[in-house]
Amino acid sequence: xxxxxxxxxxxxxxxxxGLPKGHAVAVMGSxxxxxxxxxxxxxxxxxxxxxxxxxxxxxxxxxxxxxNAQSFGWDLRPYxxxxxxxxxxxxxxxxxxxxxxxxxxxxxxxRSFGASRIVVDSVSLxxxxxxxxxxxxxxxFNLIQMIKGTGATCIMTAEVQDNNxxxxxxxxxxxxxxxxxxxxxxxxxxVGEIQLTIRVMKMRRIQxxxxxxxxxxxxxxxxxxxxxxxx
Numbered sequence: 494x495x496x497x498x499x500x501x502x503x504x505x506x507x508x509x510x511g512l513p514k515g516h517a518v519a520v521m522g523s524x525x526x527x528x529x530x531x532x533x534x535x536x537x538x539x540x541x542x543x544x545x546x547x548x549x550x551x552x553x554x555x556x557x558x559x560x561n562a563q564s565f566g567w568d569l570r571p572y573x574x575x576x577x578x579x580x581x582x583x584x585x586x587x588x589x590x591x592x593x594x595x596x597x598x599x600x601x602x603x604r605s606f607g608a609s610r611i612v613v614d615s616v617s618l619x620x621x622x623x624x625x626x627x628x629x630x631x632x633x634f635n636l637i638q639m640i641k642g643t644g645a646t647c648i649m650t651a652e653v654q655d656n657n658x659x660x661x662x663x664x665x666x667x668x669x670x671x672x673x674x675x676x677x678x679x680x681x682x683x684v685g686e687i688q689l690t691i692r693v694m695k696m697r698r699i700q701x702x703x704x705x706x707x708x709x710x711x712x713x714x715x716x717x718x719x720x721x722x723x724x
Contacts, residue, residue, distance in 0.1 A: 494698060497610070497646045500538025501531065503717030504674075507693055507702040512672065516697070517637045517647040519616070519666045522676030523658065526689060527710045528650035529553075529561065531676070532612035534714045535648050537567045539610040540577060546610040547579045547603060547645075551618040555580040565714045579606055585618050592622055595632070600639045611645045617652040617662045626665070633669050659694070672696040679705075691717055 496511035505511045512518055520531050536546040558580055562569045572578035583591045623629045640647045651661040658677050667673045673694040680687050692705045708717040
């Protein structure tokens with residue numbers, strides 16, 4: 494199976510070469526674990542390789558996203574100007590208009606743009622647009638199938654439950670996607686330290702490491718210490 498490098502040092506080792514091409518993968522974690530950074534780093538790797546990418550945001554506008562990327566040394570403006578990268582801002586506060594855009598404009602735009610990498614940040618906010626679990630499930634499944642139908646590889650960030658860091662906020666996305674990568678804070682009370690850890694919880698159709706590994710968020714982005722063990 495063809496692989497897509499994430500651009501995250503150490504993670505591709507855990508995945509035996511990268512994400513399976515065409516997969517939809519949820520990156521789940523609480524605030525501050527680097528979910529948006531993960532998505533930007535994934536897109537930046539593709540841009541370096543001459544691929545096109547789309548960043549679909551429900552939280553930040555284009556200038557904020559550009560600024561976040563710049564803090565890691567990734568200049569997105571040339572790629573936006575060259576039409577290699579598109580940033581699509583959806584407004585979760587304008588529910589009716591946003592749902593209409595998702596159903597009418599977004600599918601055609603994704604297909605016509607020709608992106609091979611897509612990031613949705615965050616699917617938890619996207620699901621808040623719908624009232625019932627049935628509507629959330631149906632629309633999430635339809636979005637994933639639409640993206641996968643283009644052949645693109647997709648990262649969807651998701652918030653986790655306060656009392657269960659292994660489950661997304663609404664408990665839906667992890668069952669709809671092909672893969673799940675969990676980002677967590679691990680606390681060792683005896684020494685008063687907190688460590689960021691990553692685990693590939695699910696990845697269909699490939700062999701992968703299930704070990705919990707530490708990672709860092711540095712000035713160059715996320716680095717997974719695949720040769721080390723967590724606390």
